[in-house]
Amino acid sequence: MTTPAYSTATNRTAANQAVTDRTATHRTPAAGTPPYSTELARLAALLADRTRAAFCLALLDGRAWTAGELAAYAQVAPSTASEHLTRLTEGGLLVERRQGRHRYLQLAGPHVAELLESLTAHLDPPQGAPRGLRAVSASAALARGRTCYDHLAGRLGVAITDAMTARGLVDQDGGFALTDAGRDWFTDALGVEPADLRTGRRPQARGCLDWTERRNHLAGTAGARLCDGLLDRRWVRRIGSGRAVRLTDAGAAALQELLGLDGAAAGLR
Amino acid sequence: MTTPAYSTATNRTAANQAVTDRTATHRTPAAGTPPYSTELARLAALLADRTRAAFCLALLDGRAWTAGELAAYAQVAPSTASEHLTRLTEGGLLVERRQGRHRYLQLAGPHVAELLESLTAHLDPPQGAPRGLRAVSASAALARGRTCYDHLAGRLGVAITDAMTARGLVDQDGGFALTDAGRDWFTDALGVEPADLRTGRRPQARGCLDWTERRNHLAGTAGARLCDGLLDRRWVRRIGSGRAVRLTDAGAAALQELLGLDGAAAGLR
DNA sequence: GAGTCCCTTCGGTACGCACCGAAGACTCGC
DNA sequence: GCGAGTCTTCGGTGCGTACCGAAGGGACTC
Numbered sequence: 001m002t003t004p005a006y007s008t009a010t011n012r013t014a015a016n017q018a019v020t021d022r023t024a025t026h027r028t029p030a031a032g033t034p035p036y037s038t039e040l041a042r043l044a045a046l047l048a049d050r051t052r053a054a055f056c057l058a059l060l061d062g063r064a065w066t067a068g069e070l071a072a073y074a075q076v077a078p079s080t081a082s083e084h085l086t087r088l089t090e091g092g093l094l095v096e097r098r099q100g101r102h103r104y105l106q107l108a109g110p111h112v113a114e115l116l117e118s119l120t121a122h123l124d125p126p127q128g129a130p131r132g133l134r135a136v137s138a139s140a141a142l143a144r145g146r147t148c149y150d151h152l153a154g155r156l157g158v159a160i161t162d163a164m165t166a167r168g169l170v171d172q173d174g175g176f177a178l179t180d181a182g183r184d185w186f187t188d189a190l191g192v193e194p195a196d197l198r199t200g201r202r203p204q205a206r207g208c209l210d211w212t213e214r215r216n217h218l219a220g221t222a223g224a225r226l227c228d229g230l231l232d233r234r235w236v237r238r239i240g241s242g243r244a245v246r247l248t249d250a251g252a253a254a255l256q257e258l259l260g261l262d263g264a265a266a267g268l269r
Numbered sequence: 270m271t272t273p274a275y276s277t278a279t280n281r282t283a284a285n286q287a288v289t290d291r292t293a294t295h296r297t298p299a300a301g302t303p304p305y306s307t308e309l310a311r312l313a314a315l316l317a318d319r320t321r322a323a324f325c326l327a328l329l330d331g332r333a334w335t336a337g338e339l340a341a342y343a344q345v346a347p348s349t350a351s352e353h354l355t356r357l358t359e360g361g362l363l364v365e366r367r368q369g370r371h372r373y374l375q376l377a378g379p380h381v382a383e384l385l386e387s388l389t390a391h392l393d394p395p396q397g398a399p400r401g402l403r404a405v406s407a408s409a410a411l412a413r414g415r416t417c418y419d420h421l422a423g424r425l426g427v428a429i430t431d432a433m434t435a436r437g438l439v440d441q442d443g444g445f446a447l448t449d450a451g452r453d454w455f456t457d458a459l460g461v462e463p464a465d466l467r468t469g470r471r472p473q474a475r476g477c478l479d480w481t482e483r484r485n486h487l488a489g490t491a492g493a494r495l496c497d498g499l500l501d502r503r504w505v506r507r508i509g510s511g512r513a514v515r516l517t518d519a520g521a522a523a524l525q526e527l528l529g530l531d532g533a534a535a536g537l538r
Numbered sequence: 539g540a541g542t543c544c545c546t547t548c549g550g551t552a553c554g555c556a557c558c559g560a561a562g563a564c565t566c567g568c
Numbered sequence: 569g570c571g572a573g574t575c576t577t578c579g580g581t582g583c584g585t586a587c588c589g590a591a592g593g594g595a596c597t598c
Binding site: 036037038039040041043044045046047048049050051052053054056057074111112114115116118119120122123171173174175176177178179180182183203204205206207220222 | 305306307308309310312313314315316317318319320321322323325326343380381383384385387388389391392440442443444445446447448449451452472473474475476489491
């Protein structure tokens, strides 16, 4: 009896051989497997379930949801949701904050949002007409403007990014970066000091592929500061409690002045 | 008998209700589930298996492997590998090319490489000493220089990127982008026309987080052209048949001249 | 044409896990 | 305190699937 080439001597423990010698089924934890494949599989497995994926996508709005809200959203029993949420938290994708009888859950940070973005960006094309029609009519407001974790997305986010690119504040030619002029603009227009743009290892500017527009909008530290700034000044306001936002009259005027952006022409109003 | 809140009327088909009314187990394909969660889960599921993850990581070197090679690498039976490879191909992550009795497999494109990068970048920290010691001593050459899909990585890739950044050819301050000076450099130093740097929707420059260095190296179109250029000129050569590369004498001199990069000091030789 | 090699298909096994309901733990409000 | 509300734990069920060996189909070699 010869050992097959793919089954190295260290591949199974003696105990396992005794039990599953003839009918070898699942591979044992393995000694000589290629590095990182187990870790990668474990990370992917966190998102490889429709319910958990739905949770994460819902949390992409950057806010904290309760366990119950998420369960209702994904249409599963509270007990099921609870188990999934524990798993996502232990896997490092979510953080939780217990408050009274509620368990609030949130993405563990911008890095998780970026991870989700890069995955969703590689999904099949947006599924054509049927879904589009329904989705668009059901959420025209979302397509017009919304938050994406901590920055602006939708037509609003893309239009602002385009205007900044046209003015040389953002460089989309050679990649995606904030220019020197862009840093000055943040100081002059929004009062954001350059130091506030460099926090740790997070990049100042990052392109984030927009779901609805299939174009880049500004993310990274600068994207977050921009979103904060516009919300603070009431140039942009949240619609209801969701992630949809709208441009206010004052905001339209301000963007016209600061970026030469015509809100009406860009379909933002 | 009341219907629980999370179980909408459209949630189950009549047939399913008849069969699994009391002991409801798996949720049916679902009508009213949040958009994209199913697609995201399906994509993640492709990588949520150690064997498939190992295949993809192996293919990150950009070359085409045969099904048998991959099976041996991941230590599974050929039949098992075959099934996984079919699934990865149908899922769009791999492309295959049948040639004689061989089935060659390759990543489906730079977008898949980028997807894998962004996932691996978010893995747990490199696991500390035990694995580090073994891995480092076993693959010092890999740490020194290697290809990462179609560009350079390892100390070599990071050192070149740093040198380009210091010379103002790459902007890592505001994000990650090739500057105007950088485009000129590609023309002057490598004879790469600006038009060759803009192919389709792939960004010219992208930061790719290095596994071993935990720092960015140059990826995107520019990264690919750079790698091609250095290999063509024999400034960098492949070691054996793997993904490891080494800097040649001529290469060290050239990089010294073109980028002021001291190969010996950077630990590249 | 026979033998070899590479891969695929098929049947069968067993494990992982997503799901639910019921019961318990804990908080809040009256 | 007592009830209502939120979440967790536990037991139980069944599907999905990762795995293997054996057998079969092409494609090269001689």
